[in-house]
Amino acid sequence: MKNQDVAKIFREIADILEIKGENPFRIRAYQRAARNIEATSEDIELLVKENRLEEIPGVGSDLADKIKEIVTSGKLKFLEELKKDIPQGLVDMLNIPGIGPKTAKLLHERLGINDVIMLERMAHAGKISNLPGIKEKTVENILRGIELLKRGQGRMDLKTATDVANFFVNQLKNIKELKKIDPAGSLRRMKETVRDIDILVSSTKPEKVMDYFTKLPEVKDVLAKGPTKSSILTKDNIQVDVRVIEDASYGAALMYFTGSKEHNIKLRQLAMKKGLKLNEYGLFRDNKRIAGRTEAEMYKALGLCYIVPELREDRGEIELALEKRLPKLIELSDIKGEFHVHSNWSDGGSSIEEIVERARAMGYEYIAIADHSQGLKIAGGLDRNKLKEKRKEIDRLKKRYNDIAILYGTEVDIDSDGKLDYPDDILREMDVVIAAIHAGFKQSKEKMTNRIVKACQNRYVDIIAHLTGRLWGAREPYELDLEKVFKVCKETGTLLEINSFPQRLDLNDINCRMAKGFGVKFVINTDAHIAEQLGLIKYGISVARRGWLTREDIINTLPLDEVRKNLKRR
């Protein structure tokens, strides 16, 4: 039983309680607990064993008992009972944008609607417009909501989100009355995936901004349009929200729209304790604004040091900011090189020379060319002979460049028994060895863990790449006993990669923080397959920052001679 499984059960309970019209604060308690369980870096089973569940914020004696029941028996009587009253289909209906618990309940009680399909049929047949509060427009919105749900308004990766946001920001900059503009929301917090794009604007002419925004040619559908706030859907079904605010409130609004929701709630509670009121317009004492123009001013007025967006998740950052003890997080400019780049010797698209040129342009001091190993035929893995030729090419280039070190590396495959795809005599010759799993993802947790552990124990393996194998929208992370892996990494001096590729971002933020707790060290790599993708490193940096990592945790912030001391002896 994983933390996410427990969180999922609590969320389901919250949904059912909402439909039943239960006490909203009780519902929020389940949601809060779900979120904190998911965010905690400690394994829920361990917390049960050590009787430390109530250390999780939002978990009291009642929820602790429920967690124990879930972890020990695999199910929860309370939920089974709830499910008897509310059909699953009704809970699913809450996923339709525009349908909340009240509407779902109304549709169920008055018309016996039990799921999304039935709702769609009844709506088309004109049978739901007789209900109180539901007329033509509402029916239209429900049908549109169902369409959105069907098309799967999923989450997009961080790069896609960045590109869309930049596009709209640049468009809006054409408005001459526009003063400030910033993407906010989970994108500004650099969350691994983003659901919609929030953009904050300050302007003397809010209506003009709203008109211009909602009439852009890329807009397919206007979901809402008011004098200061509008939401649209792009042709790719991405929701973009723009909010206009005046300069005096810009910092407060940026803080508010950056979130997270949980971070905001805690800040408001803090403000209340000080007898202040916090909203998106500023921080107020007796209706007099005492801060609002900038975020820095807001945090200061709350008695906190500035909290960077990546940390704003209510994972302890506010408590540390009160004591002015927040860590100094790693920054892009700390990076001195990387180790995981594929060239056209295997499945990459750029020559080694092109990669080296790019790395030099980025100011790197070293770059490792790590192509796939022989077993990975589809990825053009290199056999012994090809390796020799590649080595010659690297040696030739080394003579040409004296301002950057070109390292001879590999991404060697870990087979289904945990054996490596190259023998030791080949690995010994490498400057740096990365090991990774590329097949056999469906093995048991125990087997998967043992494969990784065995690789870590190899005296030539320096780094484990993309540890959990997750690919957004394509593959779930594979089953792994992470604590065991982290322990072995620490013992064997094996480094863990933070993979910057937007579909991977693996390790994720929570696992980074957990691994750091075990004393593990990291490298941030791109897994670039063309030279240009070396620029993706910024996304890996953001994961590390969200994982509370500092420069000291990341080996490729060090100069090369120091890096060598952190690699295994050859």
Place this chain on the structure above:
DNA sequence: GCCGTTTTCGGCCCGACTGTTTTCAGTCG
């Protein structure tokens, strides 16, 4: 259901937009 240098009971973040309603409930973030 949680939580407490105001509290073990009585609070629990706050505002914009929509559609339906003549003043507001529902939904969303």
